[in-house]
Amino acid sequence: MRPEELPEIRHLHLFRDMGQANFESLMASSYAQNFPQGLEMIRQGDPADFLHIVLEGSVELFAQWSNRECTMAVVRPVATFILAACIRDAPYLMSARTLERTRIILVPASDLRAMFRRDSEFAVSVINELAASYRSVVRNAKTLKLRNSRERVASYLLRQSLLAGGAASYILPVEKRLLASYLGMTPENLSRTLRTLESDGVKLDGPRVIITNREKLTALAQPDRLIDGPDDIADASGSALPKIS
Amino acid sequence: MRPEELPEIRHLHLFRDMGQANFESLMASSYAQNFPQGLEMIRQGDPADFLHIVLEGSVELFAQWSNRECTMAVVRPVATFILAACIRDAPYLMSARTLERTRIILVPASDLRAMFRRDSEFAVSVINELAASYRSVVRNAKTLKLRNSRERVASYLLRQSLLAGGAASYILPVEKRLLASYLGMTPENLSRTLRTLESDGVKLDGPRVIITNREKLTALAQPDRLIDGPDDIADASGSALPKIS
DNA sequence: CGAGCGGTTGAGGCATGTCAAGAGTTGTGG
DNA sequence: CCACAACTCTTGACATGCCTCAACCGCTCG
DSSP states (O other), rough: OOHHHHHHTTTTTHHHSSSSHHHHHHTOOOEEEEEEETOEEOOOOOOOEEEEEEEEEEEEEEETTEEEEEEEEEEEEEEEOOOOHHHHTOOOEEEEESHHHHHHHHEEHHHHHHHHHHOHHHHHHHHHHHHHHHHHHHHHHHHHHHHHHHHHHHHHHHHHHHTSOOOOOEOOOOHHHOOOOOTTHHHHHHHHHHGGGGTTTTTEETEEEESSOOOHHHHHHOOOOHHHOOOOOOSSSOOOSSOOO | OOGGGGGHHSSSSSHSSOOOHHHHHHHOEEEEEEEEHHHHHHHSSSBEEEEEEEEEEEEEEEETTTTEEEEEEEESEEEEOOOOHHTTOOHHHEEEEESSSEEEEEEEEHHHHHHHHHHHHHHHHHHHHHHHHHHHHHHHHHHHHHHHHHHHHHHHEEEEEEHHHSSSEEEEESSHHHHHOOOOOOOHHHHHHHHHHGTTTTTEEEEEEESOHHHHHHHOOOOHHHHHOOOOOSSSGSSSSOOOE
């Protein structure tokens, strides 16, 4: 692990408040690894041996069942993932693959579990992290059950605009094929939906999103803080299952 | 609060390991309340002031958006709910209403937050509870995205059979209308789906489920431990968002 | 250059929602 | 105790949202 990487990790909400010696101890037993693009580094069902921290690149979390698969989230630097599985010492519920060349820190789950019993500040951080992650997935389930695909697309586009500082134009952070899976639809259907949304205030030029009528798009998406955030955590990178970004 | 209720609460994983004095202190600031059937005791968006513990009756957790609503979970005794919102000191993401006459213990959220900073055993319990709850919602999201409605119904019926000790016949624990909403479909569609499932090894006689061909039903449902459990927590009543039951 | 991949578009089909009506049950108030 | 209202559940007819299959385009990269 490079020395300049430690402060980046330390800055995460999860590690911010723990004792310095304890942080160093945790890092001492961890190690970095670089993965090429498209590598499946976690397979669902495997035992959770390591907490993962993304330092560079990006990782797709996805789930499989009966020869189907769907994207659950995309994790970008600097953030952790599969914290809950490590804590429960249980099998991963999701698989993970790199979307590009990605650098990961691996923290042994057993050290993690020992640490929050030793460092009560760290325990509080873990509690806050898990509670925020839980709420994030609940929001996700709500959007799946309460909105149809058209509304999900509209609110996603609007939310990304807000994350881009309210910009009227921005670049989609993920491929459309992946976005479709994340939003619970097929690529074909997403493509068609985006076409029809042109009459509702948003236009796409390849990966570029151009909001032409924010009021109209907002009326369709009906953004709701109990679904679309803002996230509980100020620094969203701390979430174990953040919205796709 | 009745004295005979304290051991029931103490028995929950969440409260099992904390110091006795701390448990008593937490309970001293809590109070019981009885609600009639159909009362909406929590409205989504309200500040989370109390952790709720169901002692008798049952509670439906549901979400609303744009004049639509859907059931997210049903909580039965003895179990807690909306732990995450209390910890984050954030607005409820879900509403709650009683399905029958229900007795609830209300634990002030501020006391709760103070307590896990004071009692490190309790902090560990909260961590385990939240991690289990998180994984429960992830399972839920997986079944929504990976299975179609027919498969969701089949796996639900099969899972309930297992919860009933593998019984070939049992009574549905909830109304079909509510079950439909929980499974993300309309009551009409559930009714029709149940009819068509008669050729796949399960028959319904009113609220009674009769499994006539377990192999066939299993082949359709393809139960998966990474979706359908078993739950991480041995005592599933400890989960903050358990499967409908 | 050509294979592979992401994206788009069209045609068609299936799954699911919507609307309506009726049977059965429950709960309530006269 | 009965009558009525309200509700669940079911069934049918119909509409539509979404998926599947197929073809094609444009781009990237070996």
